Amino acid sequence: MLETCWSIESHGRDVYTHEVFAEFQRQVVAARDYCHVKSIVQVGEVRTIGISSKSGKVRVVSFNTSTKAAHCSCSMFESLGIICRHIIVVLKNEGCNEIPSQYVLHRWTKMAARQLSYDANGHELEGPSTCLSPTIKKLYSETCSKFSLALHAAKHCEEKMRYFHKVVGDAFTQLEQMGAISEQSKVQEFESFVGTSFPSVISIHPPDVANTKGSGKRLKRGSEQTVNQKKKRANSIQKVPDK
Numbered sequence: 001m002l003e004t005c006w007s008i009e010s011h012g013r014d015v016y017t018h019e020v021f022a023e024f025q026r027q028v029v030a031a032r033d034y035c036h037v038k039s040i041v042q043v044g045e046v047r048t049i050g051i052s053s054k055s056g057k058v059r060v061v062s063f064n065t066s067t068k069a070a071h072c073s074c075s076m077f078e079s080l081g082i083i084c085r086h087i088i089v090v091l092k093n094e095g096c097n098e099i100p101s102q103y104v105l106h107r108w109t110k111m112a113a114r115q116l117s118y119d120a121n122g123h124e125l126e127g128p129s130t131c132l133s134p135t136i137k138k139l140y141s142e143t144c145s146k147f148s149l150a151l152h153a154a155k156h157c158e159e160k161m162r163y164f165h166k167v168v169g170d171a172f173t174q175l176e177q178m179g180a181i182s183e184q185s186k187v188q189e190f191e192s193f194v195g196t197s198f199p200s201v202i203s204i205h206p207p208d209v210a211n212t213k214g215s216g217k218r219l220k221r222g223s224e225q226t227v228n229q230k231k232k233r234a235n236s237i238q239k240v241p242d243k
């Protein structure tokens with residue numbers, strides 16, 4: 001849901017993933033509520049603008065009116081990859097309705113989230129092929145975004161940083177206790193190795209019934225052969241005419 005009527009906010013909603021847009025939106029709202037132009041100095045194409053902020057500190061944005069290149073003294077874009085409230089105010093005043101393309105990092109976009117995949121060593125690749133499920137890819141992408149945003153939110157405060165460090169450490173320990181690889185992942189790994197997926201239903205035809213009764217003679221053992229020979233001999237003796 002949009003918080004302002006600024007076109008730049010709706011552009012951010014269109015291009016950014018949900019988590020990144022939430023942070024961008026926070027910057028847009030702060031720009032509207034707390035940031036005001038205090039001074040403007042123009043030298044050639046470069047405009048240097050002083051912007052007031054909530055803390056009372058004046059941030060300095062240098063903006064090239066020709067290339068739309070902007071830099072702010074708070075350096076948020078350089079550390080997080082999202083333009084800060086001060087640059088947003090400058091862009092708004094310059095009549096920019098969209099975030100300039102050089103400030104929309106591909107890794108934060110919905111497009112990147114859809115294309116995210118991995119190589120055999122688990123390293124991130126960009127491309128349509130992957131053996132991981134769409135659900136895992138989505139979770140991976142969202143986790144990356146949240147991790148970066150949380151790191152940025154914590155890095156200026158030791159208490160927050162210690163908390164984040166502990167939470168990530170605890171999560172890692174928990175993951176190790178859950179086992180290195182789940183049964184589902186093993187199946188996916190094997191399927192990717194053989195290049196095909198396991199069928200969900202396996203049908204096996206029953207073998208044809210063979211009638212073996214009377215089809216052959218059993219080989220007799222040595223002792224059975226001796227007994228039979230004795231019987232034959234006895235029969236032949238009985239056949240002698242009793243005269």
Ligand SMILES: [Zn+2]
Nearest residue numbers: 072074084086
């Ligand atoms: Zn700034």
